[in-house]
Amino acid sequence: MGKIHKWLRSRQGQQAVVIITFSIIPLLLLFVFTYFPFAEMFKFSFYDMKYVGERKFVGLKNYITVFQRDDCFRALWLSLYYMGGAVIQLALALYLATVFCFGIKGGDFFKGCMFFPYLINGIAIGFIFKFFYTRGFVLDTVLGWLGFDLENLPYWLKDTSINNVSLVATSVWKYFGQNMVLFIGAMMSVDSSLYEAAQLDGANKWQQFRYIMLPSIKTIVMLNLIMSITGSLSAFEPPYVIMSGGGNGTATYFVKMHEIAHTNQKVGLASAMAIVLLLIIFVVTILQKLFFAYVFKDAEDEDKNAGKKREKQLAKAMKKQKAREGRA
Amino acid sequence: MKGKKILSLGLTLCMGMSLVACGSSAETTTEGAKTETTTAVETTATETASAETTESGVPSYSEITVGEDYTDLTASIKWMHHKTDREEDGTIAKYIEEFNKVYPNITVQTEGITDYAQTALLRIPTGDWGDIMFIPAVDKDELSTYFMPFDTLEAMDKEINFANAWEYDGLSYGVPYMGNAQGVVYNKAVFEAAGVTELPKTPEEFIAALQAIKDYDSSIIPLYTNYAAGWTMGAWDAYIGIVTEGDNTYFNQKFVHTADPFSDRGDGAGIYNLFKILYDAVALGLTEEDYTTTDWEGCKGMINNGQIGCMVLGSWAYQQMVDAGEHGEDIGYMPFPISVNGVQYANAGADYSYGINVNSSDENKIASLVFVKWMTEESGWCAFEGGYTVDKDGENPELYAAFDSCELLIDEPALSGEETFLNDMNAESELGFNAGGNTKVQAIIEAADQGASFDDIMADWTARWNQAQESLGIEVNN
Secondary structure: OHHHHHHHHOHHHHHHHHHHHHHHHHHHHHHHHHHHHHHHHHHHOOEEEOOOOOEEEOOOHHHHHHHHOHHHHHHHHHHHHHHHHHHHHHHHHHHHHHHHHOOOOOHHHHHHHHHHHHHOOHHHHHHHHHHHHOOOOHHHHHHHHOOOOHHHOOOOOOOOOOHHHHHHHHHHHHHHHHHHHHHHHHHHOOOHHHHHHHHHOOOOHHHHHHHHHHHHOHHHHHHHHHHHHHHHHOOOHHHHHHOOOOOOOOOOHHHHHHHHHHHOOOHHHHHHHHHHHHHHHHHHHHHHHHHHHHHOHHHOOOOOOHHHHHHHHHHHHHHHHHHHHHHO | OHHHHHHHHHHHHHHHHHHHHHHHHHHHHHHHHHHHHHHHHHHHHOOOOOOOOOOOOOOOHHHOOOOOOOOOOOEEEEEEEOOHHHHHOOHHHHHHHHHHHHOOOEEEEEEEOOOHHHHHHHHHHHOOOOOEEEOOOOOHHHHHHHEEOOEEHHHHHHHEOOOOOOEEOOEEOOEEOOEEEEEEEEEHHHHHHOOOOOOOOOHHHHHHHHHHHHHHOOOOEEEOOOHHHOHHHHHHHHHOOHHHHOOOOHHHHHHHHEOOOOOOOOOOOHHHHHHHHHHHHHHOOOEOOOHHHOOHHHHHHHHHOOOEEEEOOEOHHHHHHHHOOOOHHHEEEEEOOOEEOOEEEEEEEEOOEEEEEOOOOHHHHHHHHHHHHHHHHHHOHHHHOOOEOOEOOOOOOHHHHHHHHOEEEOOOOOOOOOOOHHHHHHHHHOOOOOOOOHHHHHHHHHHHHHOOOHHHHHHHHHHHHHHHHHHHOOOOEO
16 A cells, blocks of 8 residues: 555656546547447448347448449549549649748738638538539629630539539638648748758749758648548538539449438448448558658658668778778 | 645546536437437337226217317316417417317417427426327327327217328327328419410320420429429429329338339329429420529529429428418419329328327316317318318318319328338338438439430339348238
């Protein structure tokens, strides 16, 4: 008893008490609201079940069904539209961030305008764009001012060759401002003396961007890209709200999953779909990391093992020299 | 020093606990709802076979003559309902005032509840809801636990329509305050101007009428689909059974056992022709230009001022269309244009029904019975709401005039032991008939617009239906 008491009063003991008391609550919340439901969902994916009523263990049948149903994977192809959108969105954000960073009149005002859409609720954005794309409404009117003839314009949401592009545009509109602000934040942290030095050496703006700015903010670029790609795999709001539940060939994987889980009450199958999507996201993220490791290789200041290598080389050279000396 | 430490530790823990408690309380509510349903099921299991006959002191619904019996009865009853709009605009108070002119000693208290469907289910087991309530979604075998039977089904059938809405074991536990019918809401002025003087009775006549409207004035949308609202598409399922087959046992009993419910029998009826109307209308350009951007709120004013010819919606929508503009008198309601062997059928269903607390005192039960019967026969509330008459001798409001020529049926419930079949089939086939299957109807519009085949859709439905029958082991009759 006394021993425990003494331990508790020791520095180590105090540390342990503080760590436990401070972390137990967040950990508990994390467990109760994230890991436990996830484990439950994982369990559900092996059952044939509705929300109420009997549950029947069916093993891997749900997973097999996910891969056999063509509508599940066709929905994943739609993600390519959103991934394309994500790339455009990041390029746009990066470009604008650079422009803002090199200084522009009224920069804060424009920054605010561009960031604003991110603050609007996704459902509200859905309703805004529903009217935006309606025949003869906002978009058609604006294009009319520019000289387009209404007859030649497509039905933005009805025409299946373009409606996914329309939906992706709404999500680009919402998120590029946020990406941009993150980029600006990262760019601001670059030491400005580096630019001055580069300028003195005769580097132009593009070279400054390519060799100073981009390498310095690559972590943020990568983070944004990973988030956007993950986001495009799980796109939900635009098709669900604007296209009233993903009609007309716009049902993404999430919309399909929602329909299977809630309208059709196939909870097991939907859980299996969720797990499959999780695995896909893992794979895609790992692939991206590998890709970036390759792309930014030359941008690294130094290989992590460079020091060791150099020592080895030095040792080798010394040896050689010694040997030569010995011979001599 | 040490005390302070312990105190702060205790405080931290306390705060932590309260946080956790906050977080989990949300869970408990859903849990609570779950346990609620399970206990309800349990009560069913242990349900006593009481209430076989009405108790001695209380007369039955049919034995009471409104305005003559029990006029000197003194009682105070309480009525729980969902019509908060009518509570607020004084309609209910007005009816009670009228009632008290005949029954001066019966006091009626009311409690209007928003979010009624859920609240009522939670209040029922507590018994704390007064003497009369609108029966929420309780299982039928539980009815006798909470409610007093009005009379035998046979006797009630002579008094009111929809007597079987809350029927169990031959006894009737509910009297609807109004009924609804399923048809098509249309603009009379538009139909007349286009030269459609006789209401269409078959799909061909209907399509011809829509075409006539388009030919008359191409700026009018003959049939507005309301594609974008979603649920308005699922509303097409309401016509399966009585309208498409002329059979009130079809939807809840035979449908799940049918091998090919979606094939074209060539008689102009059946589910095939129901959805073929929608397909043809879209394919022939008789619907709105861009279905993806239809606007539910906007359509009410549009049909009111004659920009829309008709919409496929239940009779509940009629009043909203009338109220949406200045031309309310133009709005009409017609039976669905499908005839089975030359007869046009329409289905009607009960809205919320009055139920009387089985545990109330005899006086209160009698007072409640008198009140319900007075509301049904004398108040005129049902007609005021534009409902299909509940009282057998009651007059139907003007909007049902076109229904006089057609056979009105009410869906029979599922056979005992097969109650879950339709839900199971709906889930397994992912078609969701009358159960949120909006996307399948939307797909018909998309197919019609993009030139895909209608027969392929029906073949796909049949395949999914048959597969579901097989995997659920449901017997198939040919």
